[in-house]
Amino acid sequence: MAAELKLSHTAALILQAVQTGDGYGFSVMELTGLPSGTVYPAMRRLERDGLVVSQWEGQAIADAGQRPPRKYYQLTEAGQATLAASQRRYPLLAKLAAVETEQA
Template identity: 40%
Template sequence: MEPLSRVTDATVDVLRALRAGGRNVWGLQVIKMSGRAPGTVYPVLERLERAGWITSEWERDDARPGPRRRLYKFTSEGASAAVELLAERDAQRATSRRVAPRTDGRLA
């Protein structure tokens, strides 16, 4: 597994959606859960897969009507890395909220 070269807010949203979605999550589900557009989500999923954070495979349910879905799931290393990265982001967000500017322009 490779580290991610850049971690955007969209990447964080996709990682959160993948974690919340369970074992096999399909693209439209990630789009709905993340609130991001398909043109944002699918490139992030592709980067995560190339880096070895997730794997994907085509759905094998022939009984379900409609087109096949591409199912995504974390690799074991990717799941651990995602937990770590999301915890770091949450800590950064909490810190940035605590260090808010005062009304006189100085840091609190």
């Protein structure tokens, strides 16, 4: 996937959330304010396009938290390059990234 790939604002926002958040679906929903019907299909497309990879957490970890297992997402190199290009395309996205970095 080329770094020049132009993502929708929504997809770019999801990549930003994966990079700065815990990297699982509900966390992305909380960070972006987007509904599950938007986030999960977009995550599947981003994974299909090679911008994120996913891995299920272990059942023992989920059991310890008394919840279902979470599927964690992480940006690939292509995803990081695409996010950087998206931040140039959507200046507000870059400003959000700066604010999130300051708060961390």
